[in-house]
Amino acid sequence: MIKLTNVNKVYGKGESSVHALKDVNLELPSGKFIAIVGKSGSGKSTLMNIVGALDSCTSGEVEIDGEVLNSKTANQLADYRNKKIGYIFQSFYLEPTFTVLENVAMPMTIAGVNRKVREEKAMKAIESLNLVDKAHKKASELSGGQKQRVSIARALVFDPDIILADEPTGNLDSQNGQEVIALLQGICDSGKTVLLVTHNIDDARKTDMMVEIKDGVISNIIYNDEETKKAAQHLSDYDENGDLIDKSQDQTQDLPQSSDKSENIDIKKGDGKNIVSDNDKTNDLLSEHIFEKI
Amino acid sequence: MKFWDITKISLKNMKNNKLRTVLVWFMLFIMCTIILTVLTVGIRTVDFFNANLNGSKMESQDLTIECMPNERNAIDNFFTVPQIKRWQDTVLAKFPNLNIITMHCRGSIGNIDSKASSVVLTDTNYNMLHDRQDYLLDGRMWTGEDKNKPFVWVNKSYAESYKVKVGDIVPLKIEDENYGTYLYLEIVGIVDNVVPITDYYLPNIICDNVYMQNKGAKVTEINFVEPITGEGLNFSSWQKLKSFINKYNDYDEITKTGSIAVVSVATVYDFVFYIMIVVVFIAVIIALVVILLSIGAVANSIQITVEQNASFFGMMKAIGMRSSCLYNIVYIQSVLIIFAAVACACGVTFGILSAMSPWVLSIFSSIGAVGLTINLAIPVWLPFVVFAVLVCMVILWTSKSLRAVDKKDVISMINEVGQ
Numbered sequence: 001m002i003k004l005t006n007v008n009k010v011y012g013k014g015e016s017s018v019h020a021l022k023d024v025n026l027e028l029p030s031g032k033f034i035a036i037v038g039k040s041g042s043g044k045s046t047l048m049n050i051v052g053a054l055d056s057c058t059s060g061e062v063e064i065d066g067e068v069l070n071s072k073t074a075n076q077l078a079d080y081r082n083k084k085i086g087y088i089f090q091s092f093y094l095e096p097t098f099t100v101l102e103n104v105a106m107p108m109t110i111a112g113v114n115r116k117v118r119e120e121k122a123m124k125a126i127e128s129l130n131l132v133d134k135a136h137k138k139a140s141e142l143s144g145g146q147k148q149r150v151s152i153a154r155a156l157v158f159d160p161d162i163i164l165a166d167e168p169t170g171n172l173d174s175q176n177g178q179e180v181i182a183l184l185q186g187i188c189d190s191g192k193t194v195l196l197v198t199h200n201i202d203d204a205r206k207t208d209m210m211v212e213i214k215d216g217v218i219s220n221i222i223y224n225d226e227e228t229k230k231a232a233q234h235l236s237d238y239d240e241n242g243d244l245i246d247k248s249q250d251q252t253q254d255l256p257q258s259s260d261k262s263e264n265i266d267i268k269k270g271d272g273k274n275i276v277s278d279n280d281k282t283n284d285l286l287s288e289h290i291f292e293k294i
Numbered sequence: 295m296k297f298w299d300i301t302k303i304s305l306k307n308m309k310n311n312k313l314r315t316v317l318v319w320f321m322l323f324i325m326c327t328i329i330l331t332v333l334t335v336g337i338r339t340v341d342f343f344n345a346n347l348n349g350s351k352m353e354s355q356d357l358t359i360e361c362m363p364n365e366r367n368a369i370d371n372f373f374t375v376p377q378i379k380r381w382q383d384t385v386l387a388k389f390p391n392l393n394i395i396t397m398h399c400r401g402s403i404g405n406i407d408s409k410a411s412s413v414v415l416t417d418t419n420y421n422m423l424h425d426r427q428d429y430l431l432d433g434r435m436w437t438g439e440d441k442n443k444p445f446v447w448v449n450k451s452y453a454e455s456y457k458v459k460v461g462d463i464v465p466l467k468i469e470d471e472n473y474g475t476y477l478y479l480e481i482v483g484i485v486d487n488v489v490p491i492t493d494y495y496l497p498n499i500i501c502d503n504v505y506m507q508n509k510g511a512k513v514t515e516i517n518f519v520e521p522i523t524g525e526g527l528n529f530s531s532w533q534k535l536k537s538f539i540n541k542y543n544d545y546d547e548i549t550k551t552g553s554i555a556v557v558s559v560a561t562v563y564d565f566v567f568y569i570m571i572v573v574v575f576i577a578v579i580i581a582l583v584v585i586l587l588s589i590g591a592v593a594n595s596i597q598i599t600v601e602q603n604a605s606f607f608g609m610m611k612a613i614g615m616r617s618s619c620l621y622n623i624v625y626i627q628s629v630l631i632i633f634a635a636v637a638c639a640c641g642v643t644f645g646i647l648s649a650m651s652p653w654v655l656s657i658f659s660s661i662g663a664v665g666l667t668i669n670l671a672i673p674v675w676l677p678f679v680v681f682a683v684l685v686c687m688v689i690l691w692t693s694k695s696l697r698a699v700d701k702k703d704v705i706s707m708i709n710e711v712g713q
Contacts, residue, residue, distance in 0.1 A: 074617060078617075089708075093605075093609040095609075106610075154613070
């Protein structure tokens with residue numbers, strides 16, 4: 001369970017400060033594929049970074065599976081990132097001079113795992129992503145899609161509970177992007193929590209739920225059922241301004257009803273701007289959101 | 295994280311930044327070479343002076359002090375002790391069948407002893423000496439045949455003091471400006487201790503003025519020959535030498551009243567001390583300047599390295615690396631570069647100093663200090679000290695630079711990409 005209580009994040013000081021997150025209260029269930037969507041600068045990446053302990057919140061509390069991140073020391077947070085979290089970045093952040101095997105094994109190298117053991121595990125992760133023939137190639141020799149798969153393998157190698165993916169398809173072509181989303185879905189199916197930050201509403205609708213952030217506030221929660229996930233194939237991306245757009249009014253007819261998964265989700269009210277969603281309201285809210293963009 | 299894994303990442307980092315790594319190495323190499331060369335020359339120069347003033351044993355000092363003006367001993371010790379072997383070889387070649395006295399010490403002294411017991415005799419003196427056969431203890435007295443011959447007569451107390459006997463060869467320094475010109479005289483007779491002969495005393499040492507004149511000695515002044523045995527004076531430190539000078543502080547007065555200008559120990563001491571101060575001062579200044587430049591260069595390089603690697607550090611932290619490991623990566627990187635630079639600098643410095651040695655020795659020869667050697671080997675501890683200083687400096691600066699980066703959130707570090 002990922003739980004954020006009254007989380008605020010302010011960048012800078014004084015007049016030039018930016019309030020990236022405003023009293024965010026959110027509980028996300030374990031084992032789900034969750035998308036965080038929103039405009040550029042809305043705070044979605046900030047939210048994910050705070051969950052992943054890549055960034056600290058200015059105030060509030062972040063709790064992951066009962067552990068409060070705020071109270072952890074720098075080394076404890078490092079261990080948390082090492083073992084509990086797997087990161088997938090848009091720019092991959094692989095070490096170009098290291099081989100695929102070395103890159104994938106890096107989290108275990110950092111943890112001081114024996115070389116033989118870590119290479120065995122890394123190789124398994126590489127095998128699962130069909131990169132065996134690239135295992136001893138340098139990361140710089142791979143294509144974008146291959147790099148992202150290596151990045152996914154690295155995120156998975158230590159068998160973390162939570163996978164955080166920040167625009168993982170951003171640098172990929174459509175086909176590779178679809179593959180990555182499918183991989184993430186597969187990871188989620190194996191029981192891990194996958195948190196996906198994306199601009200792509202099609203990708204977001206393939207997840208179990210979407211959390212929309214607007215101006216640092218959770219503005220909407222949408223639960224995707226299987227039909228919605230299918231319909232997502234036809235939804236368009238956000239426009240160039242980062243706004244959600246709806247290419248087809250007809251698709252709204254297929255908008256999901258409240259999902260049975262939503263019973264696991266509890267969205268708490270923040271500063272009054274956040275939306276409280278329950279099973280009865282889900283469909284209305286989703287419709288409202290989609291139509292207001294038309 | 296294991297040490298080898300950290301080292302491997304450091305090596306990869308260096309490989310990724312080949313140009314910067316090579317430039318930093320080259321810069322450090324040049325600076326280390328300068329530091330090692332300058333400090334080695336400075337240190338070895340000080341060693342050289344100390345070694346050449348420390349060559350003798352203390353027990354010989356008392357004997358020497360009783361017998362001759364001691365200040366001059368120090369001067370002679372400084373300039374001539376290393377030449378003794380050369381003299382011995384020369385004399386042995388010239389007189390292979392002679393029993394050469396122990397020539398561990400200097401050749402002669404000037405007439406600064408108020409007793410003035412050593413003179414070069416005129417013909418009249420020689421004749422008088424010839425007439426006093428009753429004072430002859432060993433060998434033979436002077437005859438007309440001995441004119442212009444390298445012979446010398448010494449009195450009993452002198453012979454006993456210096457353990458010389460008939461047939462021994464003693465060196466005589468000619469009082470000219472060319473310090474280090476010596477004649478070799480054979481002892482042909484030993485006479486009784488100083489006794490009154492008419493209105494003067496029989497000198498301690500008697501030799502032929504014609505012979506000396508022919509050899510360039512200034513016989514219009516009083517020349518003296520005073521070979522000694524033993525191993526000369528021992529000055530274990532400058533302080534001892536200074537106190538020694540103070541003990542004989544009346545020496546300056548004697549010099550002023552004497553007819554022969556003599557270089558005093560005080561002037562030699564001051565001269566040597568001045569040279570040392572200048573050499574050490576220059577060495578220290580150069581070393582400081584180079585060290586300051588090194589600090590600036592290395593600090594700048596570290597700063598750039600850390601800033602350019604901020605994204606990489608951020609990525610590593612994102613996947614769980616602790617800050618201490620990041621520090622270690624940069625430390626190891628720096629230490630490896632410094633080690634390579636110091637090691638290469640040692641080799642090049644060795645070459646430079648080896649090339650300098652013959653040149654330095656030729657300078658010694660040109661000032662008459664034949665036989666002196668200077669050890670220009672790099673002191674073993676010096677490269678380690680230079681290495682340690684550079685490493686400490688790098689660690690301090692790396693810590694400072696990394697702290698500035700490390701205090702940022704991980705995501706901020708990652709986003710340093712391209713900056």
